[in-house]
């Protein structure tokens with residue numbers, strides 16, 4: 432027999448079939464990886480385009496969203512599982528191949544998609560976007576992954592809790608180890624609490640609306656949503672929770688800016704500042720870090736109800752424009768300015784109430800930004816530190832004696848929260864601030880588990896909110 436005769440007849444070449452849902456999810460994952468894009472910004476235009484082309488219905492859009500968000504959130508766990516199934520270091524696997532693999536692992540271990548469908552859809556995607564050779568590699572890896580369920584894999588790939596608690600939690604709950612440490616330091620307590628927090632970070636947050644007082648009411652929003660699609664907020668008197676899959680834009684009040692989308696934690700922070708006890712004049716309010724304007728819109732509505740005016744300041748001009756948009760139609764006086772809060776254009780002692788919702792690592796909003804945990808580095812905190820201190824110091828100078836400053840972050844990291852406030856009060860790196868703590872806890876009535884005070888830390892697993900921090904300070908001299 433010659434070579435020609437020995438060779439098996441070649442299979443007829445079949446062109447790979449492009450599955451639009453998985454292809455779109457892959458495109459989004461690549462954009463997040465290659466261009467440092469944000470999933471919540473990349474995905475909506477891709478979905479819109481697919482819908483316009485007639486490729487997608489609501490179920491397709493929901494599946495694509497789940498594949499992108501689920502893969503990004505659980506990437507740490509999935510990478511550990513893939514690493515156990517290959518015989519070379521994970522860093523030697525090309526990023527596009529790893530994206531297809533992680534998305535395949537998500538379908539196998541994190542969804543109800545049947546095993547054969549998860550493997551064959553992933554291999555088909557690999558044929559389209561990676562080529563035949565790599566598709567075989569994807570097939571081999573996913574077949575190994577499919578041999579066990581998630582719990583089985585976690586037992587194999589996560590170090591035992593007793594040997595290394597933080598590494599164990601990092602792999603099981605898919606967070607970088609340094610983030611696990613930082614969150615645990617801030618939360619305190621034992622294993623159950625931190626596990627609940629890390630798991631809450633992996634869940635999709637509810638969509639919460641704010642009825643801006645004087646412009647809309649929770650009753651209006653609940654009536655418009657109907658019993659099936661709306662629930663009252665848990666803690667904020669202005670909040671309404673939407674049922675899963677609800678689209679805020681269908682509500683007239685949202686389209687008109689009388690209501691908006693806002694986490695309840697942010698609502699609580701703005702309301703606590705607005706309701707902090709104050710003697711004397713109460714007519715000049717400042718939001719010193721206002722972009723994109725969520726808290727400013729609530730503050731402006733509350734200020735209007737009290738005859739006060741809000742100045743909303745933001746350093747970035749394009750974000751100041753977003754603030755303009757958020758405040759449009761506010762019934763009371765307000766002004767939006769582009770200004771640097773560390774070199775403020777206003778005179779000392781001008782304001783009665785100031786909110787400084789400072790730039791931060793965002794470690795309290797990991798539910799919303801699935802890629803953020805992998806992108807942040809511990810060094811980032813050092814970058815924010817001088818800015819956070821500078822903004823708080825200037826706020827304490829800009830408020831009148833007896834006035835109130837709210838220092839807020841959407842991070843629970845101690846280096847961005849209490850340490851900043853204590854440094855500024857004690858005068859580390861400058862003169863001690865003439866200010867005293869106000870207990871913020873009574874200003875969030877009905878909200879449990881607010882800690883020992885005087886500052887407040889909210890938590891996703893305890894309050895269903897982002898992990899917002901608020902310190903309230905009164906200028907004393």
Ligand SMILES: C[S@@+](CC[C@H](N)C(=O)[O-])C[C@H]1O[C@@H](n2cnc3c(N)ncnc32)[C@H](O)[C@@H]1O
Pocket residue numbers: 697719720721722723724725726727744745746747750770771772773788789790791
């Ligand atoms: C955490 S965000 C504020 C979120 C906002 N309060 C809201 O609820 O929509 C911080 C904002 O501060 C702005 N910022 C950063 N440095 C600033 C500075 N030196 N002065 C004023 N704003 C600044 C950022 O551009 C960003 O828009």
